[in-house]
Amino acid sequence: MNGYVDNKEDLIKRLRRAEGQVRGIQKMVADDTYCIDILTQVSAATKALETVALCLLEDHLAHCVAEAAEQGGAVAEQKLREASAAIGRLVRS
Amino acid sequence: MNGYVDNKEDLIKRLRRAEGQVRGIQKMVADDTYCIDILTQVSAATKALETVALCLLEDHLAHCVAEAAEQGGAVAEQKLREASAAIGRLVRS
Amino acid sequence: MNGYVDNKEDLIKRLRRAEGQVRGIQKMVADDTYCIDILTQVSAATKALETVALCLLEDHLAHCVAEAAEQGGAVAEQKLREASAAIGRLVRS
Amino acid sequence: MNGYVDNKEDLIKRLRRAEGQVRGIQKMVADDTYCIDILTQVSAATKALETVALCLLEDHLAHCVAEAAEQGGAVAEQKLREASAAIGRLVRS
Numbered sequence: 001m002n003g004y005v006d007n008k009e010d011l012i013k014r015l016r017r018a019e020g021q022v023r024g025i026q027k028m029v030a031d032d033t034y035c036i037d038i039l040t041q042v043s044a045a046t047k048a049l050e051t052v053a054l055c056l057l058e059d060h061l062a063h064c065v066a067e068a069a070e071q072g073g074a075v076a077e078q079k080l081r082e083a084s085a086a087i088g089r090l091v092r093s
Numbered sequence: 094m095n096g097y098v099d100n101k102e103d104l105i106k107r108l109r110r111a112e113g114q115v116r117g118i119q120k121m122v123a124d125d126t127y128c129i130d131i132l133t134q135v136s137a138a139t140k141a142l143e144t145v146a147l148c149l150l151e152d153h154l155a156h157c158v159a160e161a162a163e164q165g166g167a168v169a170e171q172k173l174r175e176a177s178a179a180i181g182r183l184v185r186s
Numbered sequence: 187m188n189g190y191v192d193n194k195e196d197l198i199k200r201l202r203r204a205e206g207q208v209r210g211i212q213k214m215v216a217d218d219t220y221c222i223d224i225l226t227q228v229s230a231a232t233k234a235l236e237t238v239a240l241c242l243l244e245d246h247l248a249h250c251v252a253e254a255a256e257q258g259g260a261v262a263e264q265k266l267r268e269a270s271a272a273i274g275r276l277v278r279s
Numbered sequence: 280m281n282g283y284v285d286n287k288e289d290l291i292k293r294l295r296r297a298e299g300q301v302r303g304i305q306k307m308v309a310d311d312t313y314c315i316d317i318l319t320q321v322s323a324a325t326k327a328l329e330t331v332a333l334c335l336l337e338d339h340l341a342h343c344v345a346e347a348a349e350q351g352g353a354v355a356e357q358k359l360r361e362a363s364a365a366i367g368r369l370v371r372s
Binding site: 188189190191194197198201202204205208209211212215216218219220221222224225226228229231232233235236238239242243245246250268269272275276279 | 297304305308309311332336369372
């Protein structure tokens, strides 16, 4: 069972909205919208994706990582390293 | 004329790809894909949008801001403030 | 006991280096160094601090959060919410 | 003449404060402060450096890049490419 199972609907709704934002940005470019107005929308879409990532991460820590930690051992260590690497990718992206 | 006029095709292609990535992430959530694998894709989509933003910004500086700078005065100042604000939003998002 | 107890020396060494970088940037500004060269150093110092944050976070998850998860209940939930909030601040900064 | 010449005092003051923050974080680690409290300070120091970078960049665009743009030609192009690269480093750090 995945950590985000209880937030699935919410996550899909957020992602559908982000997809709509990205499609809207395409239309803005095609319509020769002013650069700065497009940039504002790109920042908004980036933030929307970041929120999705933070939700997924919180659920992952609260479920998958917490369960692994209860069991301890090599699996727990591996889960923690994996989560830390994912956090690093987010912070640096 | 917009700064990105010569890169329109390339920008739209990149945005179409980013839209596909976001749609793919929706499917991953719907299919109960492992959290960490979804996070990797979210980081990739975020980076793709960042690249679009940096392209738009470079074109904007090279055309709109450069032209305003040549004319000088209040318009130039306003364009520079506007560009700086957009850069701030990108750095903080 | 703090999560980072085994990495204390390493963290302090990294922070001392980051402090030196920030002091170096002050000198660059005082000496009228070219803006772009200063910006390169500011990016380097920012990255150094990010690495410190990621180390602290990894140790925190591996110790404090893992221990709380083993105990479960309200404390575990609170620790997870707290860690998620800290990750959110890092991703958005 | 550097773009930031009129903000030199302010920049040095901000950097001195950031240096103090980084030194404070070292003390927090040495004193075994709770990880999350350290992370909050690391995020604050990172934001302080980002603000310095955005100030430098705004001044750079308003002076160095604007002057190069007025002259046009290869120098202008090089300055713009250089500024865009610096923005890219900031956005990705």
